[in-house]
Amino acid sequence: MAPVAAMTALLDVRNLTRSFGGIKAVDSVNFTLQQGEIRALIGPNGAGKTTFVSLICGRVPVEQGTILFNGKDITRLPAHKRVRAGIAYTFQITSIFANLTVRENVELAGMREGHDGSAALAVLKQVGLDHLAEQKAGDLAYGHQRLVEIAMGLGLHPRLLILDEPTQGLSEEEVAAFIALIREIARNTTVLLIEHNMHVVMELAQRITVMQQGRILAEGTPEEIRNDADVQRAYLGA
Numbered sequence: 554m555a556p557v558a559a560m561t562a563l564l565d566v567r568n569l570t571r572s573f574g575g576i577k578a579v580d581s582v583n584f585t586l587q588q589g590e591i592r593a594l595i596g597p598n599g600a601g602k603t604t605f606v607s608l609i610c611g612r613v614p615v616e617q618g619t620i621l622f623n624g625k626d627i628t629r630l631p632a633h634k635r636v637r638a639g640i641a642y643t644f645q646i647t648s649i650f651a652n653l654t655v656r657e658n659v660e661l662a663g664m665r666e667g668h669d670g671s672a673a674l675a676v677l678k679q680v681g682l683d684h685l686a687e688q689k690a691g692d693l694a695y696g697h698q699r700l701v702e703i704a705m706g707l708g709l710h711p712r713l714l715i716l717d718e719p720t721q722g723l724s725e726e727e728v729a730a731f732i733a734l735i736r737e738i739a740r741n742t743t744v745l746l747i748e749h750n751m752h753v754v755m756e757l758a759q760r761i762t763v764m765q766q767g768r769i770l771a772e773g774t775p776e777e778i779r780n781d782a783d784v785q786r787a788y789l790g791a
């Protein structure tokens with residue numbers, strides 16, 4: 554039988570470490586994402602999830618370890634160059650300009666990275682906000698503002714979209730729409746999702762990575778993670 558060609562991982566993180574004072578927020582983490590995956594990153598508060606994705610997108614400098622994106626070493630690359638390489642990150646805390654329109658926010662996010670902004674409307678259509686394009690972003694309901702953030706990330710046409718607690722504060726209906734949206738996005742984009750809502754995690758993720766105290770406690774399919782005794786102790790039972 555012919556050997557199957559080894560797939561180059563989209564993201565390959567080796568031995569990644571970052572401390573704050575005496576605390577190892579991320580401690581010797583190895584992590585691989587394949588192209589086209591939807592991966593959920595879960596774990597208790599303070600586990601290191603936000604620090605981990607901040608290292609990947611360049612908001613926090615790496616102390617030790619390497620990050621390969623699409624086979625290229627990006628460990629020391631500044632954040633804006635990582636965006637250009639195809640990594641988009643939407644923040645936990647709302648990052649939109651309240652006085653600009655929805656369309657202007659998406660255009661601005663794209664322009665900062667050298668896009669012309671012409672795709673803004675298409676992206677807004679994808680997230681279901683095209684009818685609100687000319688509204689002031691600050692006047693939108695909270696759930697819609699979260700969608701604007703996702704549109705701002707998508708406007709960068711990333712290969713990897715990182716979402717940090719995107720469903721926080723959304724209504725049940727909005728969460729259902731979000732799940733459908735991510736499935737749609739994942740047809741062309743790899744998605745890494747920090748998420749506390751276990752329903753969303755189990756619905757969306759092909760694989761789940763569980764962090765605890767800066768380390769990876771477990772990794773597997775939703776079923777494997779659901780049945781993992783360590784995970785139940787550390788997280789699900791809590």
Ligand SMILES: Nc1ncnc2c1ncn2[C@@H]1O[C@H](COP(=O)(O)OP(=O)(O)OP(=O)(O)O)[C@@H](O)[C@H]1O
Binds near residue numbers: 576598
């Ligand atoms: N800028 C910082 N300065 C000092 N300590 C920090 C900083 N950022 C994170 N930490 C610490 O690193 C650890 C990991 O925090 P992090 O925010 O990455 O966890 P998390 O898993 O994202 O938590 P949550 O689910 O609450 O967002 C915590 O102990 C936190 O207090």
